[in-house]
Amino acid sequence: MPNLKDLRIRIATVKSTQKITSAMKMVSASKLRRAQAAAEAARPYADRMERMLGALTASLPTVEGAPALLAGSGGDRSHLIVPITADRGLCGGFNSSIVRAVRRHVTALHESGKSVSLLCVGRKGRDALKRDYESLILDTLEDVTKTGAGFEAAHAIGQRLCAMFEAGEFDVCTVFFNTFKSVISQVVTTRQVIPLAAPEGEDDAAGNGGSKALYILEPSEEEILQALLPRNVSVQMFRALAESYASEQGARMTAMDNATRNAGEMIDDLTLTYNRTRQAVITSELIEIISGAEAV
């Protein structure tokens, strides 16, 4: 029979845990709203940038002579993977699904004899990947999205990637991040940022709306591309960070909502056991008193 005092302590513990999880859920919910608004506000810029790049690359006569950021460095021997995860846990499968996808990708690349290095964004991803791939991790960026996804931070990463690419440290760069579908669903997305992946089919449909017109280019095509391509890397990074941040908040909100509900169920169960035990104790005390009185 469980001890009454132990049960009381247990109930108090679960209650205080529930308080924490429900507070975390509330915090995530308000952060999520802000993150979603920020992601939406960032969309026009990214869309325009995509259109401009589409128009430029479509008018490009040949891929030869194009800047390396667009055409690639000529090889695909060494790969750089940028997994974007959170700095904190307690957000369900958010971090582990990224880690799993990265692991699979790394194994596939190793099997085909390519060299791989990792540039982790977020503490949790680093911690999980360190076990298997410690020697591959070049660096870890922490607290990037501490106060939300900012363009400054994304731009810094973008510039770093471009500098590394120019120094010939890798041929292909792929970013792994969670895309925000809804509060309960985040999808692991893989995007190749260097060299620029060919625009997908949907862009063609959008591009037919008259933007095929020939542009006047000032100062020149090369100069625009030279400025636009590194910028685009930063924009892609920003988009990934913003999506990832919104996803993190969504995932944490769901996880904490579940935890709060589970704690509630647990409290109900424990309270029931507690009351039963209490009644049993009273009954047995009464029996003792009555039988004692009868014996006299």
Add this chain to the structure above:
Amino acid sequence: MTEKVPFELVTPERVVFAEEADMVVVPGGDGDFGVLPGHAPLLSTVRPGTVEVYEGDRVTMRIFVSGGFAEVADGRCAVLADEAVPASEIDRADAEERLKRAQEAHREAAPEGPEHREAEAELRAAEAMVAAAGAAAKAGTSR
């Protein structure tokens, strides 16, 4: 003159300004250019400077931009700015402070390095910011 140019100024983080204008003057990489209704499609880099939005003959809005790109297509004009602040909201003292810092960084940066290029860009941006603040102040007093 009923036709107007839908004009948009966006930064990576938000849409700063979106309105219809009679004419927009953009500081292009090769020199300023004005966009009137029916402008030919154009892609251009943007150097640090002030974007001016015209209503009739008057400038109704001055916005400082630190660089970026401009696209004119289908009669619309869009400026993708790295950083944009309406000139009337620039604090003169802040801008001058930034200019001072940029000048120092420029002096300290080793010539011909990537830092030097960055410092140079920052210096140009800060100069343009101070100039934009000055223009806004002048426009404010003359009105």
